[in-house]
Amino acid sequence: MHKNIMIAGVGGQGIIVAADIIALAAIHSGYDVKKSEIHGMSQRGGSVTSSVKFAKKVLSPVITSGEADILLSFELLESLRQIHFLKDGGFLAVNNMKIDPLPVAVGNFEYPPDIKERLLSIVGEKNVLFVDALDSVKSIGDVRTMNVFLIGAISSKIPQIKSVSWEKAIRERLPEKAFDKNIKAFEMGKNSR
């Protein structure tokens, strides 16, 4: 068993924290884990990816094209940009959020209008989940729980991780006072299918 999970999105969306939570949950479920991310320039609103790999023994920390079992995308355009990482038969979860890159904002490029259709034709209907994480977490009153909601949304696709491990990881990685809100977000995400 080897599980490769890739998270894609835009700098500032909480991607690195989300990947940390998945990695910690995998460790608490008894696996060797390697997690990879890139800081710096990419955090300034650029494209960001982070990878989590877990298995009995993991070698390379990075996921290359066609190697991801799960691609979790925090933004629509970024899911299309990183879709080649997903392996055939892999699972794609996409947050229905559009953030215009600057070249689109200033009118030099058009934001692709047909992203969902293109993703469906690449991945196939039964392996795609589109979720409205931002709308869903508004009722919690903290948009920063969006990333944990999205982890909840893919959690059923990672049966190797025990539910107590998720809880433990969330408690470990996030501030104490945010715990209840995030557990709620996680549960909401889990039920979003």
Added chain:
Amino acid sequence: MEKALLSGNEAVARGAFEADVKVAAAYPGTPSTEILENIAQYGEIYKEWSVNEKVALEVAAGASMAGARAICAMKHVGLNVAADPLFSMSYIGATGGFIVVSADDPGMHSSQNEQDNRHYARAAKIPCLEPSDSQESKDFVAIGMEMSEKYDTPVLLRMTTRVCHSKTVVKISDKKQWANIEYLKDIKKRIIVPAHAKVRHAVVEERTKKLIEFAKKTKLNKKPSKKSNFLVIASGISLYYAKEALPEMDFFKIGLSWPLNLEAIKETTKNYKKVYVVEENDPFIENELKTAGIKVIGKDVFPQVDELDQEKIAIALKKDTALKVPVKGLPPRPPALCPGCPHTGIFYALSKLKLPATGDIGCYTLGAFPPLNALDTTVCMGASITNAHGIEKAEVGELSKKIVAVIGDSTFFHSGLTGLANMVYNRSKGIVVILDNSTTAMTGHQGHPGTGKTLHYGDQEIIDIYAVVSALGVKDIHKVDPHDIPSVKEAFKKALAFDGISVIIAKRPCIFLVPNRSYGKVYSVNTEKCIGCKICVELGCPAISFKNRKSIINPFLCVGCGLCASLCPTKAITFQGGANA
């Protein structure tokens, strides 16, 4: 034994703690920054953000000379700044263990070049350790300290981005108390005037011989037990890339990449049909082996440019042809100045006034890109000021008469001070804009002398940039709020008219220092009133988009700085208040 999921940087910090390091110094720089940030959690270690890497290395060198264990950390290009004392310290050696961490950036995720700092180890004749994961990043600190003390040498711990920023499982141990070595004055060793240095050079050459003997027996290198006809020699993260891509081959792991255990490698390679060297960027190990007459395959098949990974290794050996390729024709998403960034106003004014500008290293380098297009050059830390001075002295007409240098506050303390002193001393006529956002923003908001925030002591009195600039002899100094565009333009006009050096201090805190920014206020556009002039769009605020000839503001991104509203000619942009949830 406790297990933890640590990044390579966190692991180096833990290693420093466990090895009882007394002094740690660094200048922040991706991918090295988190080393000192994490050392900060260990109260007993003295730690500082030095004003630049040369200073950091010299601080650690001082502690080592005094007999304590010391570490300094920097990104690869930082070692260029610190190269001068590094080479001297090779001659002086170490008393307390002395490790210099170089975090190289293959793939240039946030750097201006892809230099391979193993060359520094060889050039300075000091050992180079290359950890492959976080466990080794931690362990190699203790091993490096012992080597440093035993062989009387600084040790280079060469990390790369993927080792620094990958989190892998680490076994945590307790601190091993280590008593400082008693300080004995020894000017023949520590004052490297020529007469002493000549003697020291011979000592260094003797040391290298001893290090080669050490290389022969150290467990840092791991010989294979023969199963295959093919051998891979690899160091650092490349080892794991290669192991994943080529599971059927045998591996010779290199943990000590200078000096190499050439004897053992030569002996081992005899048993194989083909020997590959897998390493990122330069053919460092490959060339050493080839020079020693060992036949290997390296950069003739594996790429020298960019980061390596298991896929690239497989492709190089044509093991994998059915590759998935990225979707083409998508709009790029380059990094940009943040919504509400205080630098935006200065760059907007610069581009409207069409002033050429030399840039520097920091977030504000992003002002070079559309729609602001506000910078002409970026070379290295501090070069904005010295480049502008050179352009002015070149006397090439209009360009030389109105050149502007922009430099951040942290960068100003790093190496802007010397450049400005040089301008004053050599009668320059340029304009220097100090973009003072009260932090070192690019690397994650570290303190510097202008902020009064130290890593070790908490708050400290601020060194006032205005007072410093004035003390250097600058007569024409303007203080502006970069979001007050009319006053910024006014300051530029006055500075252009001034016959001499002008300094404009543009002060406004980084938006990340503003409390509750993401819950703050939101502005929005009244489409009825918007005439589509695009003035707000030209600010390059990522929250503003232009659609159907009107501008719109993304409430998820807007932080309510109000700059766009202040510029809109029809007052179409107004404050909405409320949380943006």
